[in-house]
Amino acid sequence: MPSSLTSPGGGRTAHLDVDGRRKYHDPSTPRGFCAKYFSVESCLLLALITVLLLVLPLVLPPLPPPPLVVLLVPVALMAVLLAMALTPAAGGRNEVADPASYL
Numbered sequence: 320m321p322s323s324l325t326s327p328g329g330g331r332t333a334h335l336d337v338d339g340r341r342k343y344h345d346p347s348t349p350r351g352f353c354a355k356y357f358s359v360e361s362c363l364l365l366a367l368i369t370v371l372l373l374v375l376p377l378v379l380p381p382l383p384p385p386p387l388v389v390l391l392v393p394v395a396l397m398a399v400l401l402a403m404a405l406t407p408a409a410g411g412r413n414e415v416a417d418p419a420s421y422l
Contacts, residue, residue, distance in 0.1 A: 357365070
């Protein structure tokens with residue numbers, strides 16, 4: 320059973336509701352960004368997370384700085400990624416490298 324049907328009266332589209340009734344939507348009417356891509360529950364969850372991210376740093380006490388070793392982890396990851404990107408592949412110039420050679 321098709322979930323959407325085009326009505327003969329123009330550009331309106333009929334969508335079947337959960338109860339089986341037809342619900343019409345005119346595509347020329349603008350819909351908001353949130354309603355177009357997300358459900359209402361998802362929009363409310365995103366809004367709640369945004370409010371929490373704005374309010375919680377003001378309410379919670381400041382944390383002590385992390386140890387130096389923890390701060391060096393992202394630097395080490397970037398160094399490994401940079402080394403992998405700049406090292407030449409195994410094999411000749413026009414040869415296709417075996418994917419296992421990167422491991």
